[in-house]
Amino acid sequence: MKLGEAMSMLRAAPPATKGVSRWRLAASFEPLHLGTFLRACFRLIRPEEDLQVVGGAYGSLPANLEKAEGNPAEGCIVMMSWEDLNPCLSWRGNGALAGTRSAASLMEARQAAGRLTVLCRQLAVRQPVIFVPPLLPLPPFDMLQGSHAGAERAQMRLLVAEMTAELAVEPGIKCLDVDGLVARLPVRRLDLNQLLTSGLPFTTEACSALAKEIVSLMRPPEPLRGLVTDLDNTFWRGIVGEDGVDGIRWDLDGKAQRHGLYQRLLAVLADAGVLLAVASRNDPAVVEKAFQRNDLLINPCLFFPLEVHWGSKVESISRILAAWNIGAGHVLFVDDDEREIERIKEAFPAIHCRLFPPANVAAFDDFLVEIRDLFARGRLMAEDAIRAASIRSQAAYNACAEDFDEDRFHQSLNARLVITDTRRETDARSLALVLKTNQFNMNGRRPSEAEWAAALSRQNVVAFTFAYEDRFGPLGRIAVITGMVDDGVLTLEHWVMSCRAFNRRIEHACLAWLFEKTGVREIHTTALRTERNGAFFNVLDACGASGDCMIRRDAFLKARPELCFTFQSA
Amino acid sequence: MSHEERLINCFKNVFPELRDDEVRRATSHSVADWDSVAMVTLVTLVDEEFGLQMPPENFEEMMSFELFLAWIQESLHDA
Structure with a gap:
């Protein structure tokens, strides 16, 4: 999104019927357009709500954090820069550069990181905190090539990584995965001209991407609750009715590792309480035998219900939704057949569908990441672990209730x-x-x-x-x-x-x-x-x-x- | 769309209360909201719209819509 598009969108946005969400932004730089992008991204996913971003005094992150603690908002975005660890790493300041390489300087940075960690923790007691580690590259104030990490740079990065790991375990703190963002953001991040003139260090492209990621942590999408999978050429490679139980594969030697990765992801989802079911047009006796293979990467007992027959998958999905007692909008359907997906979409417009990528599609990892993200939840709760079992027991409960x-x-x-x-x-x-x-x-x-x-x-x-x-x-x-x-x-x-x-x-x-x-x-x-x-x-x-x-x-x-x-x- | 119309759109994003004719006459003295933040935002919008990066030393001279337009036309002509 460009800045002009964000501003035009906000100008044209209808009044916020559900009020204004007030978030504080604590940083040592001037947020400027970042606030505009945050508002625009927020309204894109919450059209009925507005976002007010309250900044702090420019120049001191600790002072801004202390101020934020005394004035709780709905939440606080804490954006850290390298200079918050060592003022010599500032692009705008003129501190002595020799100091950045000394042991004393590293000790000073460690102390600054410790202080910021304490302040973030205190802040998180009263309001949710989103912690954003430094997004920009370190200034070139050392004598190493850009491609050479060297001890000093590695130590500074380790300091931030340790700080992030400490904060990430706090219940009220979410940390932005900056490495992931940088990998997904193949654009220039530092706008030195703008930093020197206005105090905002980011390019507008970086601002826009950063705002989108921050808003996704402020208002994460509701995770899906159930996944219905096809079997042939999806859960495994091959058609079990034609290739036989021993002919289907999900391993590297069988050129079917993608199916193995999919099975492993399903096992992870099941472990996190995601409901799994099967909708397959197949002979149930053959599938039962296939599910007895001891090299499956997920326990087949985790699938409930198993809708395996030659009837319509639309009816299968209907019965699965009834057994789970959830709406189609909470469910993902995965199949390798586009026509099947079209039929399901037509019957259940709210359901999420993904085509299991054909073998010639290179970015299979994107498919896995997308599925993981659809079910991602910040923290697992005890209920997540027993949800699938309790749905299964509901069937036994209902059967028993009918007899009494x-x-x-x-x-x-x-x-x-x-x-x-x-x-x-x-x-x-x-x-x-x-x-x-x-x-x-x-x-x-x-x-x-x-x-x-x-x-x-x-x-x-x-x-x-x-x-x-x-x-x-x-x-x-x-x-x-x-x-x-x-x-x-x-x-x-x-x-x-x-x-x-x-x-x-x-x-x-x-x-x-x-x-x-x-x-x-x-x-x-x-x-x-x-x-x-x-x-x-x-x-x-x-x-x-x-x-x-x-x-x-x-x-x-x-x-x-x-x-x-x-x-x-x- | 002419350069002038595109620049008017940029200005109206920053000063949404101004009509087109008011934008054409706008100066940093006549528009109360024209402060340093508005100026930086205008420069960024002009960069996005015209692909022109204004040197920081020019900022102080850009006191009106007319001056912005003249700088844009001159820069595009030179390019």
Whole structure:
């Protein structure tokens, strides 16, 4: 994007209906056009929101970080330059250059890095931080060729790498992968003329690319949840029905390493809780035999459901979505047949589809990277590891439920709810649930991380996360309720529950526990209808709520079904 | 599109409240928002639009739309 395009886009942008997100930018240089590009990139992915970038005093990154800590915004972008480690590495200053090569100078840089690390950590306690390591090359103030790394340059880079690694493990900090950005950005990054005249060191091309990457960390796309794969010439090389179980390959010797890499990526995704399923037009008995081969690079048990038959893949996808209970927009379909992909796209316009690249396509690594990125999530949670297993157990649960009287079935479940006070425990899962739950979501409100933290720090607030387990296995943390208690009334602000937890009377159990725990006589739900939260209103009716969405204790006790739960505080 | 029209677009990105005729008459004295940041932004937009890098020593002379236009026409003519 050019600067003129960014400015024109912002001029023509409609009013931001969802308000302004305020982020601080802490750097020792003048951000200038970077702020414009950040706003433009932000509005491209969030047209209904605007971004306000608040800069700091030019010249001192530590001072800007201290100022940012005292004035929390929605988040802070920390952009580091080489000169923040050693002023002699500044293009605009005139410090003595001899100092850059001494041991004392390296020690000074190490101390500066340590101080910046502490400041970033302190900042991240109160607001999300995006840390951007130096993007520009080191100034040519040594006597080595550009192609010769040498000890001094390597030590400076090591210092930044260590600092980045230390910050990356902090829960509130995301670090930008500068090496990756440089590799993807084959353009000049330093604009020395502009740096000397205005203080902004980057070319507009670099500014634009940098802004795009920073915004993708500020507002990461929601990761997809499930992948449906074809088998022949996708999961393996060959057609198992023609080549035989021993004729299909996924190894280097069989000239099929691309399929092996794909299998390994699927194993990584499964390990991170991504749901995997198969949609293949094949003989199920043959595929079953192929799945018994002991050199597969992923355990075939991780695929559920297996839709292997000669029928339509559109029907297969329908059944897979029903089994997973998620929308097509959360799913990627991978196949080597373009016509099949067209049919799936036509039937499920929201689904993501990728063609497994033909053998003559060179950039197979791009395909793998793209798939990884579609499912990328910052941090893995315990629920990610049990999601696939819980969907599989849901099938067993449903089959068993059909054979029992409803009350007797619930009595037999040995259901247990473990409740965590979310105000005390830093819990990324609770906010993640609020942000991604659609069907059972009281009002569809999606707070930012800073808003969530601020809301939970108020007096009289209650905030609980519910984890569920029964004899079919654990579902993990599946519900979040927050609200304010005042004068015997609990006014809910958020109530969300994972769709995996539907039809187990968990919502009734949560309400029963809330009435008991808070001692209130009424719970006011502040429910708002959204396009997709019909499931919430169905439950509301079943809980004895009045027309104004108020649930009175006595009405609830009359309306609720029999509950057989054990409650436990975490 | 003429050089003048392309330069007007650049100016209107920086001073969106100005009409075309006001842009043609714009000077650093007549436009309140014409500060150093606006100046640097104008220079960058001109670089993008015309492929012309203005030497920093010329910045202080570029006090009006007319002077910008004259510099662009002269630079393109020389090129």
